[in-house]
Amino acid sequence: MEIVTRIARRLFRAPVAVVSLASKGTLRVVACEGLPASVVGAELAFDREVLRSDGPLVIPDLIADPRFCDHPWVAGALRLRFYAGAVLAPDGRPAGVLAVADREPNSLATADLLMLRDLARLAETEVQAGLRERARDVHSGGSADQPAQQVFLDARTRLWSRHAMYELIDREFHRSRRERDAVAAIVVDIDRLTGIEGEEADTVIAEVARRLRDVVRRSDIIGRAHGNRLLIFLGRCNLENAVKLAERMRHGTRKLPVQVGGDSVPITVALGVAASEAGSEWAPDQLLRVAEEAVGDALAAGGDTVVARPLD
Numbered sequence: 295m296e297i298v299t300r301i302a303r304r305l306f307r308a309p310v311a312v313v314s315l316a317s318k319g320t321l322r323v324v325a326c327e328g329l330p331a332s333v334v335g336a337e338l339a340f341d342r343e344v345l346r347s348d349g350p351l352v353i354p355d356l357i358a359d360p361r362f363c364d365h366p367w368v369a370g371a372l373r374l375r376f377y378a379g380a381v382l383a384p385d386g387r388p389a390g391v392l393a394v395a396d397r398e399p400n401s402l403a404t405a406d407l408l409m410l411r412d413l414a415r416l417a418e419t420e421v422q423a424g425l426r427e428r429a430r431d432v433h434s435g436g437s438a439d440q441p442a443q444q445v446f447l448d449a450r451t452r453l454w455s456r457h458a459m460y461e462l463i464d465r466e467f468h469r470s471r472r473e474r475d476a477v478a479a480i481v482v483d484i485d486r487l488t489g490i491e492g493e494e495a496d497t498v499i500a501e502v503a504r505r506l507r508d509v510v511r512r513s514d515i516i517g518r519a520h521g522n523r524l525l526i527f528l529g530r531c532n533l534e535n536a537v538k539l540a541e542r543m544r545h546g547t548r549k550l551p552v553q554v555g556g557d558s559v560p561i562t563v564a565l566g567v568a569a570s571e572a573g574s575e576w577a578p579d580q581l582l583r584v585a586e587e588a589v590g591d592a593l594a595a596g597g598d599t600v601v602a603r604p605l606d
Contacts, residue, residue, distance in 0.1 A: 295325035298392065298417045299478050303327050303429050305409060306331060308394040310374065313417060314341045315382070317388035321345065325388075329372075339365060341391040344478035349391070350407060350414075353377045355399040376400035380414035392417050408469075408529070409513060421463060438521035450496040451503040453524070454517030462515050463578050463581050470529065471575075478536035481545065481589040482524040484504065485562045485597035494554045495522065498561060500550045509542050522591075523546075525582075533569035533604055540565045540600045548598065564592035567602040576605050 296346040297315045302311035310328035314321050314337075344351045353359050356368045356375050367374045379393035402410065423605055444601055448455050449498065463479075468479050485600050486496055492509045499522055506524065526547065528536055544563055549556035566589025570576040584603050592601040 295417070296327075297447065299325050299327040302392065302394050302410075302413055304452070305413065306378075306394045306406065308376075308396050310395035311533050312338065312341070312393045312395070313382075313390065314338060314393075318346075321391065328395075337391075337503050340377050340395075341393060343381060344381060344391045344393070345388050347386070348412060349379055349381035350469055351377075351379050352402050352407065352495065354401045364601055369480065373397050378402050378410060379497075382414055382418050384418040388461040390417075399538040406513070409439055411464060412515070416458055434602075447507045448518040451498055451500045451518050451524075453507075454515060455526075456517065459515065459517035459519070459525055459527070460578070463582075464478045466515070466527060466529055467576070467578050468569075474573045475530050477576065477581065478528040478533060478567060479527070479530045479585040480536060480540050480543070480551050481519065481582075481585040482526065483566075483593055484522040484524075484562045484599075485593075486560065487522050487566060490559070492553060497554055498522075498559065499524075502561060502563065504545055505547050506543055509539065509546050514571045525538070525585075528569075529603050532572065533570065533602055536567050536569050537600060537602045540567050540602070544598065544600060552576055560597035564595075564597040565600045566590065567600060568605060569602070570605045575606065580605060 298313055299311040302308065311326065312322050312323055313325045313327070320338055321341050323334050323338065343361065353362070353375060356362045356377055362368050374395045375398055376396040377393060379391045381388050382390035391580060413587060417562065448451065466477065487498060490498060503524060506526070509604050510526060513529060517525050519525040528539065544565060548562045551560045566585045566587065568581055568584035568588055570581065584605055588601045589605045592599050595601070
């Protein structure tokens, strides 16, 4: 669960992130970032309220909330002012809370709230994997403390991993189908990496990822698909707007060379864009396949270009 709290702090630029899980009727902290280690095992009134309200729960200013204005973490040395929490329900029943907190009053836009819920869904996957691992260990007589082998971040780029991307896109599929809105995917292939390998290649990929993060919306999902290929999922975005964003990515990537081993290496990217129309039917595999086909066309055209395709 520590990786979930680290991701939460990075995504929301929040100094505090906490995961609490229910055990024997009590909700207790199992992982935290930005708080003393002694907090682990404590029960938090904020988290209890998330479960009571069936979450998500956003409190823009804790001092202005009579339920928490006198809480030691609000009135005391920690001086927390903002809190947002989402319910973890790995088997459909509330089993815990993922929360972020800040020392300044804040709020969450709709896109940010969706991101918190997406991360909560990934945390549920971690909870389920941990329970399965423990059950397997106990049954086989092994240790019940081995961590679940679930990695959500790519180690070099600090983007979502391929596994996490597919989990999030699958969940976004169900949301967009309910709301009947347009979605898009962009596959980014980094040109001119021939002859650059190992750590130097990772340096280039990490720098390109940083430049892409400067362009995408906070609500967009960006991850490393494999090798030198990155994947961006755009909720509530049609083909026209996705192409505009892809062009901004292309220009933002190529404006400066990347320093690799003392050399300045010019970098360009080929981008394949696929998008559905509002109200249309689509499937995750279909969206990604069309985006991959589009980036293949962009590479065949010499790279440093954008190719877009609507879904059939």
